[in-house]
Amino acid sequence: xxxxxxxxxxxxxxxxxxxxxxxxxxxxxxxxxxxxxxxxxxxxxxxxxxxxxxxxxxxxxxxxxxxxxxxxxxxxxxxxxxxxxxxxxxxxxxxxxxxxxxxxxxxxxxxxxxxxxxxxxxxxxxxxxxxxxxxxxxxxxxxxxxxxxxxxxxxxxxxxxxxxxxxxxxxxxxxxxxxxxxxxxxxxxxxxxxxxxxxxxxxxxxxxxxxxxxxxxxxxxxxxxxxxxxxxxxxxxxxxxxxxxxxxxxxxxxxxxxxxxxxxxxxxxxxxxxxxxxxxxxxxxxxxxxxxxxxxxxxxxxxxxxxxxxxxxxxxxxxxxxxxxxxxxxxxxxxxxxxxxxxxxxxxxxxxxxxxxxxxxxxxxxxxxxxxxxxxxxxxxxxxxxxxxxxxxxxxxxxxxxxxxxxxxxxxxxxxxxxxxxxxxxxxxxxxxxxxxxxxxxxxxxxxxxxxxxxxxxxxxxxxxxxxxxxxxxxxxxxxxxxxxxxxxxxxxxxx
Amino acid sequence: xxxxxxxxxxxxxxxxxxxxxxxxxxxxxxxxxxxxxxxxxxxxxxxxxxxxxxxxxxxxxxxxxxxxxxxxxxxxxxxxxxxxxxxxxxxxxxxxxxxxxxxxxxxxxxxxxxxxxxxxxxxxxxxxxxxxxxxxxxxxxxxxxxxxxxxxxxxxxxxxxxxxxxxxxxxxxxxxxxxxxxxxxxxxxxxxxxxxxxxxxxxxxxxxxxxxxxxxxxxxxxxxxxxxxxxxxxxxxxxxxxxxxxxxxxxxxxxxxxxxxxxxxxxxxxxxxxxxxxxxxxxxxxxxx
Numbered sequence: 001x002x003x004x005x006x007x008x009x010x011x012x013x014x015x016x017x018x019x020x021x022x023x024x025x026x027x028x029x030x031x032x033x034x035x036x037x038x039x040x041x042x043x044x045x046x047x048x049x050x051x052x053x054x055x056x057x058x059x060x061x062x063x064x065x066x067x068x069x070x071x072x073x074x075x076x077x078x079x080x081x082x083x084x085x086x087x088x089x090x091x092x093x094x095x096x097x098x099x100x101x102x103x104x105x106x107x108x109x110x111x112x113x114x115x116x117x118x119x120x121x122x123x124x125x126x127x128x129x130x131x132x133x134x135x136x137x138x139x140x141x142x143x144x145x146x147x148x149x150x151x152x153x154x155x156x157x158x159x160x161x162x163x164x165x166x167x168x169x170x171x172x173x174x175x176x177x178x179x180x181x182x183x184x185x186x187x188x189x190x191x192x193x194x195x196x197x198x199x200x201x202x203x204x205x206x207x208x209x210x211x212x213x214x215x216x217x218x219x220x221x222x223x224x225x226x227x228x229x230x231x232x233x234x235x236x237x238x239x240x241x242x243x244x245x246x247x248x249x250x251x252x253x254x255x256x257x258x259x260x261x262x263x264x265x266x267x268x269x270x271x272x273x274x275x276x277x278x279x280x281x282x283x284x285x286x287x288x289x290x291x292x293x294x295x296x297x298x299x300x301x302x303x304x305x306x307x308x309x310x311x312x313x314x315x316x317x318x319x320x321x322x323x324x325x326x327x328x329x330x331x332x333x334x335x336x337x338x339x340x341x342x343x344x345x346x347x348x349x350x351x352x353x354x355x356x357x358x359x360x361x362x363x364x365x366x367x368x369x370x371x372x373x374x375x376x377x378x379x380x381x382x383x384x385x386x387x388x389x390x391x392x393x394x395x396x397x398x399x400x401x402x403x404x405x406x407x408x409x410x411x412x413x414x415x416x417x418x419x420x421x422x423x424x425x426x427x428x429x430x431x432x433x434x435x436x437x438x439x440x441x442x443x444x445x446x447x448x449x450x451x452x453x454x455x456x457x458x459x460x461x462x463x464x465x466x467x468x469x470x471x472x473x474x475x476x477x478x479x480x481x482x483x484x485x486x487x488x489x490x491x492x493x494x495x496x
Numbered sequence: 497x498x499x500x501x502x503x504x505x506x507x508x509x510x511x512x513x514x515x516x517x518x519x520x521x522x523x524x525x526x527x528x529x530x531x532x533x534x535x536x537x538x539x540x541x542x543x544x545x546x547x548x549x550x551x552x553x554x555x556x557x558x559x560x561x562x563x564x565x566x567x568x569x570x571x572x573x574x575x576x577x578x579x580x581x582x583x584x585x586x587x588x589x590x591x592x593x594x595x596x597x598x599x600x601x602x603x604x605x606x607x608x609x610x611x612x613x614x615x616x617x618x619x620x621x622x623x624x625x626x627x628x629x630x631x632x633x634x635x636x637x638x639x640x641x642x643x644x645x646x647x648x649x650x651x652x653x654x655x656x657x658x659x660x661x662x663x664x665x666x667x668x669x670x671x672x673x674x675x676x677x678x679x680x681x682x683x684x685x686x687x688x689x690x691x692x693x694x695x696x697x698x699x700x701x702x703x704x705x706x707x708x709x710x711x712x713x714x715x716x717x718x719x720x721x722x723x724x725x726x727x728x729x730x731x732x733x734x735x736x737x738x739x740x741x742x743x744x745x746x747x748x749x750x751x752x753x754x755x756x757x758x759x760x761x762x763x764x765x766x767x768x769x770x771x772x773x774x775x776x777x778x779x780x781x782x783x784x785x
Binding site: 012015018019022023025026157158161167168169170171172173174243246247248249250280281284285287288289290292329330332333334335336337338 | 541543544545548549550551552553554555556557558559560562563566570
């Protein structure tokens with residue numbers, strides 16, 4: 001353990017530090033933009049990004065992942081900030097952190113297995129759309145200068161990398177910021193700048209307990225926000241951890257990551273920062289820049305803080321258009337463009353789940369609601385499919401005037417109506433035998449359906465007997481672990 | 497006897513300087529124990545990419561593109577490492593055949609040495625490892641980067657090779673009365689090292705000489721029925737220093753001792769006796785867990 005910890009920290013020092021610097025530069029405009037989304041001073045997002053990146057480097061479960069202030073969490077704070085102010089946001093941030101730690105101890109990360117690929121794609125697409133929409137206030141009712149600057153900024157961001165040599169060394173988003181700032185400053189163009197959006201950090205952060213009454217009333221105000229932040233933060237963090245696991249072909253400790261996100265948020269709240277979580281885009285930039293260890297996130301946090309504290313006077317005059325250009329890049333980069341093509345090729349149900357997730361998120365501005373919707377719809381589709389795995393054979397024996405039904409397959413809440421409808425109640429027979437030994441009753445709805453069938457048949461005057469009920473109802477016992485063994489699974493898939 | 501029911505002598509080789517010695521040591525052990533010999537080469541992925549871009553731009557479909565790039569890069573690296581390993585293994589198998597062994601297995605696995613040893617633990621009778629590994633560029637520390645972790649994960653005896661192989665003439669047992677050093681007596685009795693042919697030095701270093709004396713007598717009694725040349729020495733003082741000096745003075749070829757009986761935290765705080773012995777010692781080691 002000590003050795004792997006050493007490897008995590010010191011296994012890639014040069015790569016991690018370089019990547020950390022690249023990430024820090026990319027984090028600054030995002031942290032400012034997300035502060036503006038949340039409706040707080042840029043310094044709130046910048047302090048948060050420092051605290052979260054720094055703390056998660058130590059306590060996180062996924063080396064190489066970058067966490068900071070994020071759009072996903074910022075979007076959830078808007079009304080809290082508007083109605084109650086910054087101090088309540090800080091309390092909500094700390095409480096969200098506590099909830100995340102609890103979630104970690106409760107192993108809630110295991111529920112990530114319910115989040116399908118379609119839901120994840122929907123999550124990212126919705127996030128991209130929301131980031132883009134958050135830029136619209138900067139682009140509506142403004143002079144043509146803003147459009148020209150934004151377009152120029154996007155041009156620099158996407159074309160600069162094609163320049164020989166320097167295009168491969170210097171981060172184009174940074175060049176965009178420097179170029180537009182210089183242009184606006186020297187030509188004296190009157191456009192909004194970051195300084196107009198609120199305070200920037202001018203000192204190192206200090207430890208502060210939020211100035212709110214600690215009572216139930218406060219709790220009632222912040223709890224719903226904290227819950228949303230905690231859930232969305234963990235969702236994005238665990239999703240990102242999965243992406244990084246896949247990219248780097250390594251494992252991460254998801255439980256530790258949940259707790260780590262919690263600790264990071266508490267730390268952020270205590271130095272006047274907003275809540276955050278892992279950032280998919282930044283984490284990918286980190287990996288692409290060669291960051292693999294814990295040192296890269298820590299470097300990103302420290303470099304970010306140093307840059308903003310010492311450069312706050314320069315940051316103030318950066319035009320918002322430069323920032324908007326960066327955020328449009330982030331939005332375009334976050335959106336899963338191939339998912340549009342896949343709409344035609346993927347199963348309709350998968351597309352429906354993805355689109356439902358996007359629609360609900362864009363509508364509610366809460367990624368958690370979208371994810372829940374996606375999971376729910378996905379589960380319904382799955383139940384629908386499983387209910388097709390059932391049929392009934394029937395035979396009539398003239399000698400004994402006996403109708404026998406042989407039930408095969410899965411009977412549960414969604415297939416029980418179909419089960420009931422497959423019996424012929426109008427047939428006048430003396431005896432009915434229902435053989436269920438190759439069927440599986442998964443829930444009490446299924447059992448009730450069988451009861452209903454028996455009663456209906458009895459009313460028609462038949463003597464009903466059931467064969468193999470014990471085997472069929474084994475699945476009722478909720479002991480799913482029993483079915484982990486191949487022979488048990490074989491029983492269910494192949495009949496008893 | 498098939499390879500499945502008989503545990504093997506596992507020789508971990510990576511083509512580094514000491515691999516030759518590891519191969520010879522393992523062949524000799526396999527000959528003595530009549531166990532199958534297995535040569536293991538591990539393919540360790542650095543998961544570090546050479547093609548890094550520091551532009552910090554988020555481009556569309558970046559995840560997929562990056563995943564493809566990294567996969568291609570690692571595939572090339574893996575293929576190269578596998579091919580290299582095959583050559584090393586083929587050479588080792590050839591030498592084992594020349595030495596007259598018949599039950600020879602060559603194995604390649606992905607992962608760090610400790611991961612792979614952990615996976616294979618049940619198949620192992622004795623592991624033979626080089627004290628230094630592949631990427632060892634004259635590091636001051638003198639021990640392979642993966643050695644301690646590897647020793648800690650397995651519970652089978654381990655031979656650490658520090659110098660070219662010779663048939664052991666002088667064998668030292670560093671005895672402190674611990675359960676692992678008692679195991680060593682059993683190993684000696686099994687005659688795994690052709691111990692009857694060599695001098696066995698029983699050395700005990702304790703804080704006071706009476707304890708040391710008592711301990712060496714304990715071993716003498718235990719080995720009394722066993723036909724071999726035993727020389728006992730009881731010493732007082734600092735174990736690592738005295739034991740390594742003894743190794744040099746008596747031209748010890750192989751030192752048997754218990755390893756890492758304390759936890760990692762203890763080792764981290766106080767420094768591990770085992771690590772220090774491996775570092776300073778001049779012989780090969782036979783460690784018991």
